[in-house]
Every structure is written in C-alpha cells, then in structure tokens.
Amino acid sequence: MSSQRLIIYKFSSLYHILEELSLDINFKIIYLDSENLLYEKIKNSNNYLIISNKKNLNFSNHIYLDNKPMNISKLVEKINIEFLKLHFNNQSHVKINDYTIDLNSREMMINNNKLKLTEKEINTVIYLIKKNESVSINELQKNVWSYQSDIETHTVETHIYRLRKKISITFNDNDFIVSKKNGYQIE
The missing domain is CATH 3.40.50 (Rossmann fold)
Structure with a gap:
C-alpha cells in the first residue's frame, strides 16, 4: 500500500x-x-x-x-x-542543520531570512552535506565543476570564499562551511 x-x-x-x-x-x-x-x-x-x-x-x-x-x-x-x-x-527542500534549502527557488533559509544561491553554490552545498566528511578541492573540482584534477585553478577556493561571505553577511554564520586540513566540510 x-x-x-x-x-x-x-x-x-x-x-x-x-x-x-x-x-x-x-x-x-x-x-x-x-x-x-x-x-x-x-x-x-x-x-x-x-x-x-x-x-x-x-x-x-x-x-x-x-x-x-x-x-x-x-x-x-x-x-x-x-x-x-x-x-x-x-x-525540493533539503534540511541542513537549522537551514532549509529550496532547490526549486535556489534559496537558503532560516526563520524568515533568505539568501539566493547560484546553481553551483547549491551543488557545492549539497555535495558537501552528502559526503558528511571533509572533501578535497580536487574532489570538488572533479565532481561539482567537472574539472580534471591536474588543472591548476582556484575556482573552488574562490567559490567557497564567496559562498562563505554571503552566508556570513546574510545569516551571521561564519561556521557553515569549515576548512579542514584536507578540504572543506559542513558540520
């Protein structure tokens, strides 16, 4: 049934x-x-x-x-x-800690506070939360950006930096994505 x-x-x-x-x-x-x-x-x-x-x-x-x-x-x-x-x-709604991410509208929310995210930012957050462990820059390049790991680029670092800044400004949360010695993680 x-x-x-x-x-x-x-x-x-x-x-x-x-x-x-x-x-x-x-x-x-x-x-x-x-x-x-x-x-x-x-x-x-x-x-x-x-x-x-x-x-x-x-x-x-x-x-x-x-x-x-x-x-x-x-x-x-x-x-x-x-x-x-x-x-x-x-x-279409993903719950991450106290936040809700609406995949359709590409918004991250807590209470009545909303933040518009790009598709790549959504993909990054979803990938990080599904892994539930520290994710290397090379893994993010390969699985979120579809870049080969031998290409020298700072795309991941730049996007993570901008995403953290947006989250910090909107939600006053500096610990949503944390840096680990071998990559990034959402705790």
Whole structure:
C-alpha cells in the first residue's frame, strides 16, 4: 500500500465512492469527520491530501470539491497530480542543520531570512552535506565543476570564499562551511 494518504474530511459520499475503487487507486483513503482527529492524523506528516466539500479549511494540501456532478476518473487523475506536486515539493527542500534549502527557488533559509544561491553554490552545498566528511578541492573540482584534477585553478577556493561571505553577511554564520586540513566540510 502506498504511503500517500487521501484524507476525506466530512464528505462521506465521496469516501464510499473511492472506497469502492480502492483496488484501482494508488493511495490510501481515510475518512475523518472530526477536526481534532484530522489535526492528529497530519501533525507529523506531509504526505497527505485533504479533500472535502468545505471551502475554507485552513489546512495545507487541501482540495475543495463542491457538490456538483463530477467525472470520477477526472477526480482520481486530479488527486494523483496533486500527490505528484506534493512529492516534488517535498523533495525540493533539503534540511541542513537549522537551514532549509529550496532547490526549486535556489534559496537558503532560516526563520524568515533568505539568501539566493547560484546553481553551483547549491551543488557545492549539497555535495558537501552528502559526503558528511571533509572533501578535497580536487574532489570538488572533479565532481561539482567537472574539472580534471591536474588543472591548476582556484575556482573552488574562490567559490567557497564567496559562498562563505554571503552566508556570513546574510545569516551571521561564519561556521557553515569549515576548512579542514584536507578540504572543506559542513558540520
């Protein structure tokens, strides 16, 4: 069973229709008629959609359906598209210590403070965090810049210097990328 959950909130007729189709759909269907249960069900998750005929629900990932006749296959298609969007958005945010990096907008954020990053800066940060150890300049040249290691260049050092400066100015953080004797690391 998929980990995607469609929560049908106070819309029992829709629940019964989709329940009949449950073998042919790729998401779990849950019916709730209590707002408290709804909050409880979604509080530690982001892989859900709420569908209801209540217009002004203050929940993220909410789809409003009025009671007009609808084509059920179009509805299932719409739900699947919303799950795809949700999945894409969830994948686009990378958490690094107290920071969040939005890969789509290329922004680094903490609280309400944002810093715009270049694609190469994003790639550098992502590479460093995935390695979880000190990374040499030659390795960064090869894997982030696609340079051969025998070429004499200060591209990596220059980019790291500029990135650290941007982060220091914006977030007052001088320790995001640290220098080690054999390269750079995000701790």
